[in-house]
Amino acid sequence: MPDAQAPAQPAPNRDWRIIGLIGTGHFLSHFYMLCLAPLFPIWREEFGVSYAVLGLSVALMSAVTALGQTPVGFLVDRYGARPFLVGGTLIMALSIAGMAFAPNYWVILALAITSGIGNSVIHPADYAILGSSIGEKRMGRAFAMHTLTGNLGFAAAPLLIGLMTQTLGLGWRYALLAVGLLGVPVVAAIVLQSRILQDQARPKTRGAPVGRPVLLSRTMLMFFAFFLLSAMAGVGVQSFLIATLDRLWQTPLDVASLTLTGYVVGATGGVLVGGWYADRYSSHFTFVTGLTALSISLFLLMGLVPLPGAVLPFVALVAGGSLGASRTPRDVMVKHAAPPGQMGKVFGFISSGLPLGGAITPVPFGLMLDNGLAWLVLPVVALLLILSLFCAGSARGEALRTAKAPSPLPAE
Template sequence: MEAAVQKQNTGQITLYRILFIIGFVHLLNDSIQAVIPAVFPILEKSMNLTYMQLGFITFSLQLTASLLQPAVGFYTDKKPMPYLLPIGLTCTFFGMLGLAFAPNYWIVLVSVFFVGIGSAVFHPEGSRVVHLAAGERKGLAQSIFQVGGNAGQSLAPIMTALIFVPMGQFGAIWFTLIAGMAVIVLLYIANWYKEKLDSRKKTSAKKAVVQVPAARKKQVKIGLMLLIFLVFARSWYHAAITNFYPFYLIHEHGLSISKTQLYIFIFLAAGAIGTFLGGPLSDRFGRRNIIAFSMLGSAPLAVILPYVNEFWAIPIMLINGFIILSSFSVVVVYAQELMPGKIGTASGLMVGLAFGLGALGSVVLGALADLFGLKPVMIACGFLPFIGMLSMLLPSDQKLKEWTS
């Protein structure tokens, strides 16, 4: 028994209880975020919004998360703040309350801004909790955490069909209850987090701080830039599918709003499975290999998607969602290993960057769709996964281990 306790204190045991709880809160948090694109078809009709205005709603949400996440992660790397987690979800609560009663476009933007603040706080601190509870199974632990988020995002089409189509914009009021539940659960996590930090402080003085050797800093910077570019390609493709492919199905194939949501649900649900399996697969086959597979494996299907009918689009969305999102948790762990000792900064960059680049993609793609039409934009987006060829230039897993050994 004493040996087991000692092993746990050294961080070798994977604490699945904590991982599943924080993964569940991630599901709650991201299901709330998924309300924003889910309500797009409703807002487009009720407020007469353009594609670009819809893109700016996503931009307001995701840019907030993108800018604040790395900043929160950088600060909490130096000074962890366990109770920042429930405070962040309290901001989300007020954001959803505002969205339910927003009388105009500008109040919608302010409301989603508050939801973005909650997300910016939750993700880097949630990733730190995962790192503390992961033991030696970093990939699996991050997958458990991230699959909660992807599962929450996959609920957006269901919410559109079951809540927003019959209830309209006011349906967002139900998600204040979800935010309140998340705050309560995060109080428990924050208490565990604080106890874990207190126990680590007693031994931290005896441990040397991990430093990246000066000769390798340039290689680390290049690797980080490549990783950012890969996240850019994945995020823009994800934005194209989740935000604009429903409109493509409506205009090109005459599908109803409710039917289009099935396609997005299939894509996101398959992506949640891919996210979960990607982590343990990267533990076995290497993180760089899974990152490369997630991009290049999806490229051929992404190219042909705009040319197929609504029947063949279903299996393509299923397979592509699984493949392209299999690297979602892997890039976070890879970045943490690339930047040892900077857990919050690395996860804030990768997750926050995914949000921010997706937001930028929503605005740019929306503007291009207004200018050139939706079909040419969807065809062009099919070539984004080919940027995955750059993954071969990333430092190998073995090299990362040598750098930190």
């Protein structure tokens, strides 16, 4: 069961050790999600399967991760996050390493599923530990580093796999074995340092909603919609900005690629700005609203006005930076709205909106481009962000009303 008490204000060096442990596991989680795609051309030749079938490996891993997060969140809240974090990280890593010995592609698919099961532990366990272990004065920076390490994992996976298989000439089996076994020392470090990872305090009131009623409350459903719509907008930009600029303004490929790079760099770096702000100021919703409104304006500008090639990357950099900076205050808002002792299920449920948004977005945006509606892409991105703000405002208002309601009787 979770520990009964959490430290009031841990020392800074202890906080950063915790952030380092959790962030390293989160890096691996995102790294493993993207380490298979660079091997598709090799697997297509070796196993004789189509790209559609190869895509199943990533799709299954992502789907299992998304579907497993909420059930794992219930277990994290009931039994504590630490054993699930250790077990999930080990399963995830050994599944990737095990692919090195796969005699055929169907074994790789099965291991992709087991890796997804391990990966489903990461978000609910990470947020439960960070929310209970980190001092409030550094909570924003802790969440920001958590997001940043995940983004770095995404960025590093194609680069490292390409380096190992192409530049260094290692076979794909050796490459997967090596990156999979990277998880073993990470797990060992978590086990050895587990004493500094604090589980959630038990709820001190009786009669408060628990379990499904919490997740089905208006507050959490609106936060879920906020995450979902934000993810849909982000995936729309990342996947189709280059094609949209080409169709709309005949933007050269190198300029369009640099524009997308500017967006990604801004979104990654902006996370740290949001963490700094969240630790110093309490007006999180105002900050999120202002930055999202700025991003909306810039996306509409890129979609409606033919900007010079020298200007486009800068506009995308600011738009991405604004959205990135809004992410950490958003996470802190969810943390404050989560009932005591239920952070695992809350973050497991709400963060599942991120992969779900990524799954449902590509087809409709692709259809717009296929049917000569490229002019709609960036306005639809803007509309999704506007809707996400309405959901965020509704969630915040409901959370404030709940906080002002009479408290249930203390638990005996």
